[in-house]
Structures are given as structure tokens and as C-alpha cells.
Amino acid sequence: MAKLQTKRDFPVSNARRYLEPGPIVLVSSAWQGRTNIMTMGWHTVLEFSPSLIGCMIWEGNHSHEMIRESGQCVINLPTTALTDTVVRIGNTKGYEVDKFAHFGLTAEKAAKVGAPLIGECHANFECRIHDDALVARYNFFIFEVVKAHVAPSPKHPETLHYTGDGVFMVAGKIISRRAKFKPEML
Amino acid sequence: MAKLQTKRDFPVSNARRYLEPGPIVLVSSAWQGRTNIMTMGWHTVLEFSPSLIGCMIWEGNHSHEMIRESGQCVINLPTTALTDTVVRIGNTKGYEVDKFAHFGLTAEKAAKVGAPLIGECHANFECRIHDDALVARYNFFIFEVVKAHVAPSPKHPETLHYTGDGVFMVAGKIISRRAKFKPEML
Numbered sequence: 001m002a003k004l005q006t007k008r009d010f011p012v013s014n015a016r017r018y019l020e021p022g023p024i025v026l027v028s029s030a031w032q033g034r035t036n037i038m039t040m041g042w043h044t045v046l047e048f049s050p051s052l053i054g055c056m057i058w059e060g061n062h063s064h065e066m067i068r069e070s071g072q073c074v075i076n077l078p079t080t081a082l083t084d085t086v087v088r089i090g091n092t093k094g095y096e097v098d099k100f101a102h103f104g105l106t107a108e109k110a111a112k113v114g115a116p117l118i119g120e121c122h123a124n125f126e127c128r129i130h131d132d133a134l135v136a137r138y139n140f141f142i143f144e145v146v147k148a149h150v151a152p153s154p155k156h157p158e159t160l161h162y163t164g165d166g167v168f169m170v171a172g173k174i175i176s177r178r179a180k181f182k183p184e185m186l
Numbered sequence: 187m188a189k190l191q192t193k194r195d196f197p198v199s200n201a202r203r204y205l206e207p208g209p210i211v212l213v214s215s216a217w218q219g220r221t222n223i224m225t226m227g228w229h230t231v232l233e234f235s236p237s238l239i240g241c242m243i244w245e246g247n248h249s250h251e252m253i254r255e256s257g258q259c260v261i262n263l264p265t266t267a268l269t270d271t272v273v274r275i276g277n278t279k280g281y282e283v284d285k286f287a288h289f290g291l292t293a294e295k296a297a298k299v300g301a302p303l304i305g306e307c308h309a310n311f312e313c314r315i316h317d318d319a320l321v322a323r324y325n326f327f328i329f330e331v332v333k334a335h336v337a338p339s340p341k342h343p344e345t346l347h348y349t350g351d352g353v354f355m356v357a358g359k360i361i362s363r364r365a366k367f368k369p370e371m372l
Binding site: 014016017018020021022023041042043044045046047052054055056080083084087088090091131133134137138140142156159160161162163164165166167168169170171172173174175176177178179180181182185186 | 228
């Protein structure tokens with residue numbers, strides 16, 4: 001079981017550091033006294049500043065309505081320590097259970113949004129809806145990251161990258177080519 | 187140097203198999219007799235059928251104009267065998283050089299679009315613009331994958347996942363939890 005992670009403030013304009021690699025994330029939401037958690041693999045960074053993240057959240061998910069109504073959510077980054085929890089959350093429909101209690105996860109108070117942080121995740125990105133222009137057509141939300149929290153170690157945690165069909169790729173090993181980048185490209 | 191990859195047709199509705207994990211991709215384009223290649227890390231799957239992919243392509247890239255004018259591109263999936271080529275392409279502005287010739291890459295004829303496939307990549311996704319509603323505001327293109335080509339082996343190639351700052355995470359190792367998924371979630 002994953003442990004609670006102690007985190008530090010992290011610059012929102014650098015959310016790409018954790019989200020651009022394309023990991024499966026857990027999205028937590030709150031609305032009218034209830035909370036929910038869903039797994040999400042369809043997301044992309046859109047801008048550094050404001051820090052924008054685009055996310056496809058299917059309208060069949062209860063989280064869709066909760067996020068739309070509250071205008072907020074938290075994008076939480078699980079590591080491979082949470083693999084089975086990620087799968088179990090993906091298998092469970094919202095409202096059936098209190099997912100925090102059911103999966104032994106810790107709901108921590110966020111700084112700027114009503115949705116809770118998942119304490120066991122490596123990083124948490126507090127988000128507000130920035131633009132809902134494509135929600136009706138594609139279920140595509142554009143969020144602004146308004147506050148970020150990241151565990152300082154490990155520097156490169158193992159993350160899960162979903163391929164469909166029950167199979168995750170694991171990223172963790174790194175390759176640095178920093179010396180080969182033009183400085184303006186970093 | 188990466189070798190030419192022999193590919194087979196692949197169902198477009200399953201493009202998520204290769205793109206959902208969030209790899210760095212190479213986007214090739216063609217317009218008025220010229221071709222171009224750019225690196226891209228900001229993309230997401232949006233729908234299975236039609237097979238939709240959303241991509242943030244900065245307007246400062248020459249590729250942006252070429253894709254907008256031609257309405258087409260190819261999303262090519264490089265493996266770690268192409269790491270240094272990926273970095274060099276990211277460092278090079280379009281129109282300075284013929285990138286296929288300069289980087290020793292093979293331009294193969296696509297089936298349904300004018301942009302060339304990159305022969306050395308593991309997979310190629312031929313795309314047409316499906317919706318440009320967010321191009322002006324966010325440089326966000328929604329493409330439909332109209333034809334896909336994938337090398338049958340290796341089944342799980344090592345892919346590059348960019349974190350910024352010159353550092354890539356490598357995904358390749360896999361974890362299967364297929365047996366733990368509810369069938370309707372697969």
C-alpha cells in the first residue's frame with residue numbers, strides 16, 4: 001500500500017514536468033458534500049502560463065457532472081505503488097461507494113479548490129475550469145492549475161502509462177540529453 | 187541509427203494503444219512541395235471512433251502553418267533508437283533544412299494524406315484536421331486518424347516521454363492487470 005507523501009509547493013507553470021509524460025492520473029472532485037475519484041489517461045498540457053491542462057472526461061462518468069457543477073477538480077499523480085488502486089478505481093462507478101474510504105486513500109484539504117487532494121499520490125494539481133467551450137462537443141475540459149504540490153523524492157518516480165486492454169507501460173528510467181539541447185529549447 | 191520499420195495496417199480506432207501513454211512524437215507535414223518534421227509532446231486521445239487526437243502545435247512552428255493550410259499531417263512514433271534524432275529535430279527550425287535528408291530519415295508515401303510517413307518510426311498515424319475551433323485560441327488542433335501503420339514487433343517498444351529540461355522518461359517495461367479489469371472496462 002502506498003504511504004502518505006509529504007509535499008512541497010511546486011510552480012504551477014511547470015506542471016508539464018509531471019503531466020507531459022502522459023501518466024494515468026486520478027482526478028478527485030467534490031460537489032454537494034460528496035467526493036469522487038476517477039482514473040484519467042486522456043489529457044494534455046496546453047500552456048505554461050496560465051498553466052493549462054486539457055482533459056477528456058466522459059459524460060458517463062459521475063465526475064463529469066461534479067466537475068462541471070463545481071468548476072473544480074484535483075489532478076493527482078499516482079506511482080506504481082498505487083497500481084492496483086488505480087485499476088480498482090477504474091472498475092468502480094462513482095456514488096456506489098466513498099472511494100477515499102473504500103480504497104484507503106487520504107483526503108487532504110486543498111489550498112484553493114474544494115476538491116480534496118489524494119495524500120498518497122506523488123503530486124497534486126489543484127484545478128479550476130478555464131474554458132468549457134469544447135465540453136459539450138468532446139467532453140473536453142480546459143483547466144487552469146492554480147496550485148501544485150509535489151513530493152521532493154524520488155525525483156523520478158515510476159508512473160503508469162495506459163495502453164488499453166489492461167496493460168500499463170511503466171516510465172521511470174530517464175535519459176538526459178540536456179547538454180544537446182539549444183538553451184532556448186529547454 | 188534507427189532502421190526502416192516494416193509495418194502493417196492497424197485499426198485507427200485503437201490509436202490510443204500507442205498515443206495514450208503520452209510519448210514524444212514526430213509530426214510530419216507537407217505543403218507546396220516542401221516537407222517538415224517537428225517534435226510534439228502536447229497531445230491527447232479524444233475519441234475512439236471517429237479516431238480523434240488533440241494536439242497543441244505552437245503557431246511559432248512552421249509546421250503549424252503547413253498543417254493548417256494542408257489540413258493534414260502524420261503523427262509518427264519514434265522509439266529510443268531515435269532519441270538523438272528527436273532532440274536534433276527539436277533544435278532545428280523548419281525551412282532551414284530538408285529534415286528528412288538532414289537527419290537521414292526516409293519519407294514514405296502515405297495512403298490517404300499528402301504528408302509523408304517517417305519510415306524509421308515504429309508507427310505512423312495519418313491525420314486530417316477534424317475541428318479547428320480551438321486553433322486560434324489555444325493552437326489546439328483536433329485531428330482524425332484516417333489510416334494507421336504499426337510495426338508488429340517489438341510489441342512494446344521503448345518510447346520517450348518528455349519532462350522538459352532536456353530529460354526524457356523511458357517507458358517500455360509493462361505491467362498487465364488485464365485479469366483485474368472488469369470486462370466492460372477493457
